[in-house]
Structure formats: C-alpha cells, structure tokens
Amino acid sequence: MTQPTLWLRCEKKEFERRAALSPSVAKKLIDAGFKIYVERDEQRIFDDSEYQNVGCELVENNSWPSAPTDIPIIGLKELPESTDPLPHTHIQFAHCFKHQAGWSKVLSRFHRGGGSLYDLEFLNDSNGRRVAAFGYHAGFAGAAAGALALASQKKGETLGLLTPYANEDAMIQDVKKVLGGSGKGTKALVIGALGRCGRGAVDLFKKIGLDDDDIIKWDMAETAKGGPFPEILDVDIFVNCIYLSSQIPSFLTPDTIIAAGKTRRLAVVVDVSCDTTNPFNPIPIYSINTTFSSPTVPVNIGPEYPPLSVISIDHLPTLLPREASEQFSSDLLPSLLEFPNREKASTWVQANELYKKNLADAAATEGL
Ligand SMILES: NC(=O)c1ccc[n+]([C@@H]2O[C@H](COP(=O)([O-])OP(=O)(O)OC[C@H]3O[C@@H](n4cnc5c(N)ncnc54)[C@H](O)[C@@H]3O)[C@@H](O)[C@H]2O)c1
Numbered sequence: 001m002t003q004p005t006l007w008l009r010c011e012k013k014e015f016e017r018r019a020a021l022s023p024s025v026a027k028k029l030i031d032a033g034f035k036i037y038v039e040r041d042e043q044r045i046f047d048d049s050e051y052q053n054v055g056c057e058l059v060e061n062n063s064w065p066s067a068p069t070d071i072p073i074i075g076l077k078e079l080p081e082s083t084d085p086l087p088h089t090h091i092q093f094a095h096c097f098k099h100q101a102g103w104s105k106v107l108s109r110f111h112r113g114g115g116s117l118y119d120l121e122f123l124n125d126s127n128g129r130r131v132a133a134f135g136y137h138a139g140f141a142g143a144a145a146g147a148l149a150l151a152s153q154k155k156g157e158t159l160g161l162l163t164p165y166a167n168e169d170a171m172i173q174d175v176k177k178v179l180g181g182s183g184k185g186t187k188a189l190v191i192g193a194l195g196r197c198g199r200g201a202v203d204l205f206k207k208i209g210l211d212d213d214d215i216i217k218w219d220m221a222e223t224a225k226g227g228p229f230p231e232i233l234d235v236d237i238f239v240n241c242i243y244l245s246s247q248i249p250s251f252l253t254p255d256t257i258i259a260a261g262k263t264r265r266l267a268v269v270v271d272v273s274c275d276t277t278n279p280f281n282p283i284p285i286y287s288i289n290t291t292f293s294s295p296t297v298p299v300n301i302g303p304e305y306p307p308l309s310v311i312s313i314d315h316l317p318t319l320l321p322r323e324a325s326e327q328f329s330s331d332l333l334p335s336l337l338e339f340p341n342r343e344k345a346s347t348w349v350q351a352n353e354l355y356k357k358n359l360a361d362a363a364a365t366e367g368l
Pocket of ligand 1: 133134135136138191192193194195196197198218219220221223241242243244245248271272273274313314315316317
C-alpha cells in the first residue's frame with residue numbers, strides 16, 4: 001500500500017450514531033492524498049451519500065474483516081465480542097488499557113492475529129494532553145438531560161427515554177420547550193467548570209436561557225476548602241464534571257441532603273464524571289449508571305423529603321452524534337495526517353509503546 005489509506009468501519013454498539021471520521025474530515029484527508037473507504041452504515045448520523053459526495057469509496061457494512069490487512073481500520077467503540085484473531089491495525093476506543101473487564105481477551109485477539117491497536121483514549125500531544133476527546137458534548141448533553149429531568153420532576157413525572165438529537169439546535173429547542181419556553185429562573189452549579197465537560201455544561205445552560213448569575217462555575221479553587229458543600233443544596237441542578245485523580249472529601253452525602261430538610265432546592269444531580277464504582281466517588285448518593293431508556297435514579301432519602309434524581313449516563317455525547325463526531329474528528333485530523341509516518345510522530349509512538357506494554361501483560365495473563 002503506497003497511498004495512505006483508512007477504512008472507516010461501522011459501529012455495532014446500540015444507540016451509537018457517532019463516527020470517528022465525519023465527511024468533512026474525510027474530505028480533508030482525501031485532499032491531503034488519502035484514500036478513504038467507508039462502510040455503509042444506517043446507524044451512523046451521517047448519510048452514506050455524505051461520504052460518497054466528498055470522494056470516499058463506500059463498501060459493505062461490517063466488511064472490514066476481509067479488508068486487505070495493510071489497511072488501518074478506524075472506528076469508535078469496542079468491536080463486538082469474539083475470539084477471532086485480529087490481523088489489522090485498529091484505531092479506536094478499546095477500553096482495555098485500564099484492565100477493564102475482559103481486557104486480556106481483547107488484546108489476545110491482536111496477539112494471535114498479528115495486528116495492532118492505537119487506542120484513541122491514549123493519543124496525547126507533546127504536553128501530555130489528549131489530542132481528541134468527547135468531553136464538551138458530554139457536559140452539554142448532560143446539562144440538557146438534567147434540565148429535562150427537572151421539568152419532569154416538577155410535573156410529578158419521571159424522565160423517560162432519551163434519544164439522540166439530529167443536531168445541537170434541536171436539543172436546545174426541545175429543552176426550552178419542555179421548560180415552558182426558557183430555562184430562565186433555573187439555577188445550576190457546575191463543578192469542573194474549566195474542563196471540557198464543564199465548559200459544555202455551562203454553554204448548554206447559557207443557550208437555554210439561564211441568567212449568567214444563575215450559572216455557578218466552580219473548579220479547583222472553589223473546592224479547595226473541602227466538601228461537603230451546602231451551596232450545592234441551593235441550586236436546582238448540580239452538574240459534576242471533575243476529572244477525579246485522587247481521594248477528595250465528598251461534595252454531597254446522604255446526611256447533608258437530609259440535613260437540608262424539606263425546603264431543599266436541589267432537585268437533580270448530573271454526574272457527568274460518572275465515577276460511580278470508584279471508591280473515591282465524591283457524590284456517594286447513588287450506585288448505578290443510568291441509561292438512555294431509564295435516565296434517572298432516585299436518591300432514597302424518604303418520602304418526607306423533596307425528590308432528588310441522579311443522572312449517571314456514561315456515554316452522554318451519543319445524544320449529540322453530529323456535533324460530537326464533527327468536533328472529535330476535527331481534533332483528531334492533525335494526528336491522522338501524521339499516521340502514515342507514525343514511527344516519527346510522538347503521539348503515535350507513545351500510543352504504540354502503551355499498546356505493546358499492555359499486550360505483553362495480556363499475553364502473560366492469558367498464558368500465550
Ligand atoms: N459521562 C460521559 O458520557 C462522559 C464523557 C466524556 C468524559 N467523561 C468524564 O468526565 C470527566 C471530566 O472529563 P474532561 O474531559 O472534562 O476533563 P478535563 O480534564 O478537561 O476537566 C476536568 C476539570 O475538573 C477540574 N477538577 C479536577 N478535580 C477537581 C476538584 N476536586 N474540584 C474542582 N474541580 C476539579 C479540573 O481542574 C478540570 O478543569 C472525566 O472523568 C471523563 O472520564 C464522561
């Protein structure tokens with residue numbers, strides 16, 4: 001293979017409408033000399049024709065296993081479970097470098113097939129910062145889900161199925177409509193407000209009409225005094241967007257919620273960070289991840305107190321597949337342009353070293 005080439009595979013995970021390459025980014029790669037194959041995929045937010053129109057070659061859905069093995073395969077989410085050996089180079093989120101459930105089985109497929117894996121979660125620039133991440137739209141969508149849950153709660157109802165929106169504007173209009181035309185008068189607190197998710201949450205609140213004064217933005221400086229924080233109880237929606245890297249005092253506990261009594265304002269907690277099973281979860285008031293079909297879980301504090309719902313969905317950007325894909329693949333583009341010369345590009349060299357280390361661990365674990 002002399003011409004730089006990428007093969008965009010379909011996604012098989014339920015509800016996943018995002019793509020690792022948007023049509024506009026595929027066009028930029030083609031303009032730079034790449035050949036791009038795109039699997040037909042009805043699940044993807046972008047139509048097949050959008051790729052064809054910019055010069056991509058469409059191929060059958062899920063046909064990557066029979067693609068020439070020297071063509072790198074790019075996708076987003078995990079491959080469907082299987083024991084088939086993997087002979088290709090894959091660029092994707094594999095969720096196996098932190099030794100998540102099944103990690104060594106996934107890596108043993110690469111070991112047996114002779115392929116390799118570049119995990120999108122671990123592509124960093126020379127300053128150690130992620131080159132591409134979905135955080136902004138996670139915060140944006142999480143804040144929207146929080147506002148929808150608040151509106152449902154005010155009507156004495158429970159928020160039902162959430163489905164991906166065609167675009168950001170459709171989401172904003174829907175949330176405003178459900179709130180009776182505007183979010184004005186709602187008060188929100190975002191912790192981790194300077195990060196990717198936090199900035200997204202703040203922007204959603206602005207776009208649905210909250211007054212600036214009603215969007216309280218906290219980051220490291222404001223939490224330095226240590227929780228729990230009674231201030232959280234005085235807003236309608238609390239959105240947690242921190243990157244948890246060590247043990248910290250809880251932000252909110254069942255005791256502080258009960259102590260706030262029957263006049264508490266806090267109605268919805270959106271835990272975008274979703275450190276649900278982490279022993280240092282700073283919001284130890286719930287214990288499950290919620291889903292698009294059942295977005296909220298109640299905090300069990302007794303019927304004598306006002307209701308409190310938690311949203312802890314761990315794949316929020318899926319609610320905004322178009323913008324999330326567009327932003328992610330644009331951020332990835334400079335690295336993809338370097339991919340043909342990856343042995344000289346530090347982003348790819350480091351990702352490959354990490355893969356090799358994890359592959360060796362997996363081989364030892366699986367006795368290969
Ligand atoms: N639920 C989802 O769908 C979803 C999607 C993407 C990311 N995430 C998660 O969201 C979290 C944040 O991701 P990000 O990309 O925004 O990270 P980021 O590094 O861009 O931002 C994190 C922010 O949290 C702040 N922070 C860290 N500890 C804090 C503390 N104790 N008090 C106050 N602020 C604190 C940091 O200063 C930073 O501004 C991560 O855990 C990530 O895995 C969730």
